[in-house]
Amino acid sequence: MFKNIFSVLMAMFLLAANIQVASANSGFKDVTSFKSEIEFLTSKGIIMGYPDGTFKPDNPITRLQAVQMILREKGVTDFSNVPDPGFIDAKPGTPRYGEIAKAVQLGFINGKVNAKGQKYFDPQGFLTRAQMAKILALAYDLKGSYPIAFTDVRADHWAHDSISALAANGITAGYSDGSFKPGVNLSRQHFSAFMARYLDDKFKPAKEMFAHFIDVDQGDSILIQTPNGKTILVDGGKRSAGEKVVAYLKKAGVTSIDVVVATHPDADHIGGLINVLQSIPVKKVLDSGKVHTTETYHEFLSLIDTKNIAFEVPKTGQALSIDPALKVQVLNSGDRNASDNNENSIVLKLTYGGVSYLLTGDADVKVEEDMITKFDVKSTILKAGHHGAKTSTSQAFVNAVKPAVTILSYGKDNSYGHPTDEVVSRLKAAGSKLYSTAESGDIVVKTDGKTYSVLAKPWQGTITPAPQPPAPNPTPTPAPTPTTGDARIVSKDLAGEKVGIKNFGKANINMTGWQLVSVEGNQKYTFPDGYVLKPGATVYITSGQSAKHQPPTYLKWTTANIWNNSGDMARLFNSNGVKVSEVR
Template sequence: MSKLKNTILPIILIFILLALFIPTLSFAQEQILKIHFIDVGQADSTLVELPNGENMLIDAGNNDAGNLIVNYIRNLNISKIDYLIGTHPHEDHIGGLDNVISSLNISKIYMPKVTHTTKTFKDVLLAAKRKNLSITPARAGLNLISNNNLKVDIIAPIGTNYHELNNWSAVIKVTYQDTSFLFTGDAEVDSEHEILALGVDLHSNILKVGHHGSASSTTALFLRKINPKYAIISVGQDNKYGHPDPIIINRLNLHGVKIYRTDRQGTILAISDGKKIKFNTVPIAMTDTNNNSGSKIRIASVDLKKEIVKIQNTHESTIDISGWKLVSVKGGQSFIFPPATIIKAGAIIKITSGKNAKSGPNNLKWTDSYIWNNDGDPARLYDKDGKLVGEY
């Protein structure tokens, strides 16, 4: 018997030590919120298991992702979606909604009050009709849940007339005790500006990055107001759109945001006990943007009417920018800095275009043609290795 004890006790001790010291995602089940950023390629689908026992699904991928999402949810022993939200009527967000509606028990459906002519959109409406489900307009100011520990609010769309369908996106904020989460759909600059003007509290620990990391979203001011610690990008591997845009990755890096991407890490699970947030994986490696010469060079200004771009060296030593590239984003035009382009410490050089374009000391002539769109045209600066180092 003593021999058996000597064998069993060390084994028990090992299990106790493992339980104490191996990091785990587990919290007490009744106290947690789980967010599943489901890998649906170049599309979007997020399942939120709320701590009150209810479930919310935000988008359902494209048309061929419907069964995948339904099976994913069923494998979690979930048969009911209490809040089903289609952020906006693009196929990569609502494509699988009809499968979800047909296959699961749905309590409420929310979509922005905008129609679309696609078969995908009509399929969603027909699926809801077959189950006698009405669709509640998703709009700013709509509160889905509100108690002392848990709040779910829709904070956009605010307007009623957008030229770009993405700006109709339902933007949802979930707050659970001391942790908060912002889901932005494909909301672009116009919607972000409206949200900022509304003055709502945007601070969130996790940001679901808008429009798959496109440069049309996640403006610098919007990001600063959110001030997230983590960012999730739902994006397809090697997608034709170039998402996520390097400008967004650079912007997140500069703000010290830890980045997670479905194209590199698959489905990402975040869980919160109301105090801390844990993940099923680690963030991707952050690009160091602070310890190279590129980070010392900036686009100081872009004069759209005079067609003058000012590039400044903020470093204490001279920097050679030969072979670097200045890009007019809307027009797609590029200016390559010629050999021996040197900027002294603290100095500024000008790149000119249009009828007043000229060369001279600290002036480089791009072209006699007009480059910059007077309505606004983003400028980007890349180093000789093609790394994005600045934007304006």
């Protein structure tokens, strides 16, 4: 009897372990995304389909499948004389033992330990995106640092360096919202994309350009990392911001700067550059040429001279050769005979593919009028002139630039009143999405030359309302006290992708604005507007391939796998953002 059961179990294990026994036919009827990558891998015999002619692209990758595919790619076929890793579920003589033991010997995967202290491999366990990142980084010795941090991968995350290395090597770019989703199971199609990108550069996404608008309080500092790895630093904020700028550059992986641009000699633009010149090698400095008698400007020039850094005053209209993938044109420079520093601001337009940036320094309305008549100033992203002062960003200029995004760099509660209401109103009326360093801190805009994303929360551009005559003694109406109710998480099925939430109170709870959070992946489900959970009722939030939407009992989150099967905390927040329930 025992032998019969054992034989059946072994047959099931063999079937599960060899799901890729179909021929390397790439015409899978269920493949729509990453088709070229999957065809490339199947042609090499690295990954295969199922016997029914499907690929099942959304199915998660198992630990055994990952081992098999990496070994195939490496051409490893000899599994004899491999040290026994000591797993209780993969012993010598059991199916696939040789492959598992070889992978452990090569050092790109290891086992787990159960509550009894026993080592096991868990061949059919799923791999998260973070786990797969570490496996690939180890298997192929991937190194490198990505210029920006994924929003859900902290610096102390156990897979941070591996995820950063994958991104630095063009194997992943994360999601458009700036996240990586480390706790989400890696699907077969995404594994195919990762592996194909490693093997052949033609599958890699287009090279990215990063524009970092560094929060330097009341001032400007912009780091540009070009598609081919060149670095441009435009201004450095005031002297007190210098240390922050240097730290930011180093965190972004900058070890040298190709071009430093001092737009004009005002202290809130060049002060921090002194720390930069003292701390990081600089190949060239572009200066407005506007002579200034301040001690800060004198120290700035002295450092350039002492370090023998190439120095140039660019001409209006000049094209700067920094990166062949990037067009950089000077729209204004210090070749004007103007007495005001702001009129001498260097203005740069940078264009990568179909995405352009207009960096205006403190250029005023006179400069804007001049640029409109001479150049095509239309740009995707505008760094508003002079921190949003009314002396810049005229209506005519906004009309000509037509910015989809405007970055306002200024200090919170500054004494200058920047940005002014009229400038903010003007930009909002033009449909430009506003971002503020005072509100969001550091702002990063990344682009592949076709699309772009801003890694910050948009600023609503709150305008100070115009004074109104006093109302005739209105009777105040007290604001209603919000009712949150007693709702709690009562069940959590990680494998089944289902979380139950029950109303323990005696009144209806309007769940509008409530959120369920997967802590491991930092993913949030927001209840639909108007959804009501009745007293004693339980609602199930479902995800994964079996997700269903049958209100009021079942609400569908997504068809993607959300919960980390190896452990994921669930948290429930009410409409006030207060955590009301938590299940580990």
